[in-house]
Amino acid sequence: MTELPARRLLLVHAHPDDESINNGATMARYAAEGVHVTLVTCTLGERGEVIPPQLRELTGPALGAHRRGELTAAMAALGVHDFRLLGGPGRYGDSGMMGLPDNDAPDCFWQADVDAAAASLVEVILEVRPQVLVTYDDDGGYGHPDHIQAHRVAMRAAELAEAAGWRIPKVYWNRVPRSVAEGAFARLRDELPGLPFTRSAAVSDVPGVVDDDRVTAEIDGTGAPAAAKAAALRAHATQIEVAPGDRYFVLSNELAQPLFTTEYYELVRGGPAGESAGGPAGNRETDLFAGVDDTAEAA
Ligand SMILES: [Zn+2]
Numbered sequence: 246m247t248e249l250p251a252r253r254l255l256l257v258h259a260h261p262d263d264e265s266i267n268n269g270a271t272m273a274r275y276a277a278e279g280v281h282v283t284l285v286t287c288t289l290g291e292r293g294e295v296i297p298p299q300l301r302e303l304t305g306p307a308l309g310a311h312r313r314g315e316l317t318a319a320m321a322a323l324g325v326h327d328f329r330l331l332g333g334p335g336r337y338g339d340s341g342m343m344g345l346p347d348n349d350a351p352d353c354f355w356q357a358d359v360d361a362a363a364a365s366l367v368e369v370i371l372e373v374r375p376q377v378l379v380t381y382d383d384d385g386g387y388g389h390p391d392h393i394q395a396h397r398v399a400m401r402a403a404e405l406a407e408a409a410g411w412r413i414p415k416v417y418w419n420r421v422p423r424s425v426a427e428g429a430f431a432r433l434r435d436e437l438p439g440l441p442f443t444r445s446a447a448v449s450d451v452p453g454v455v456d457d458d459r460v461t462a463e464i465d466g467t468g469a470p471a472a473a474k475a476a477a478l479r480a481h482a483t484q485i486e487v488a489p490g491d492r493y494f495v496l497s498n499e500l501a502q503p504l505f506t507t508e509y510y511e512l513v514r515g516g517p518a519g520e521s522a523g524g525p526a527g528n529r530e531t532d533l534f535a536g537v538d539d540t541a542e543a544a
Pocket residue numbers: 259260263389392
């Protein structure tokens with residue numbers, strides 16, 4: 246069997262850029278610590294809206310190919326070498342926002358058979374044998390069909406992998422504590438006049454915001470991981486514009502939002518013995534591998 250580092254982290258995301266927005270600091274920090282970080286992205290995001298006017302001619306497969314290049318650059322910024330597209334490049338198409346006719350395209354990810362897509366992910370899980378899986382909640386964080394589907398496929402794959410011989414000890418969903426989001430948007434509103442953006446998004450625009458007591462882990466990316474995250478976000482130039490100073494960014498809706506350098510999670514499977522899950526900041530895990538026995542190689 247392939248020799249892999251003792252600690253292994255798997256992240257499952259819908260489109261290129263989601264990994265950097267949600268987990269960029271976490272990925273950079275763990276990669277720098279020698280953890281084997283694997284990213285599986287489910288689609289190439291070929292229905293995404295493009296920000297730079299000079300790139301707006303890119304649509305469909307051409308945009309997908311371009312975004313694949315952006316993803317490669319983002320992973321270089323984060324120091325992540327193992328990144329894959331679910332089922333191979335172009336296997337699943339971007340489904341577009343909820344309610345659009347795009348959702349009905351037979352090759353889009355939303356129309357994919359969950360068990361078949363999960364089977365592709367199980368292959369990765371059995372190869373990498375991660376101790377930690379990170380994905381979205383059952384609403385995909387904010388209701389995008391591809392994010393919901395990524396959640397379903399990731400959770401189903403964890404189940405199928407267990408039956409096939411590898412139980413992932415810990416599973417997390419991406420979160421932002423409501424108080425953190427509210428505080429960050431209050432600062433954003435104060436600082437907006439100094440930013441290259443004219444309007445602010447709202448707390449409700451941020452995926453995965455929940456009451457603070459549901460958040461069980463926080464990963465502090467202050468320093469090099471935060472810088473790597475900002476660089477990774479900039480690599481996704483068709484989708485993201487980062488303001489100078491690296492504290493705010495916009496998506497194609499041009500609404501400013503905070504760039505979180507501490508990233509938050511809700512543990513939904515497993516847990517360190519004797520540690521309480523959830524609650525105020527002081528009780529949260531500060532390491533996604535807390536309590537994991539990384540000498541155990543068999544399920
Ligand atoms: Zn996405």
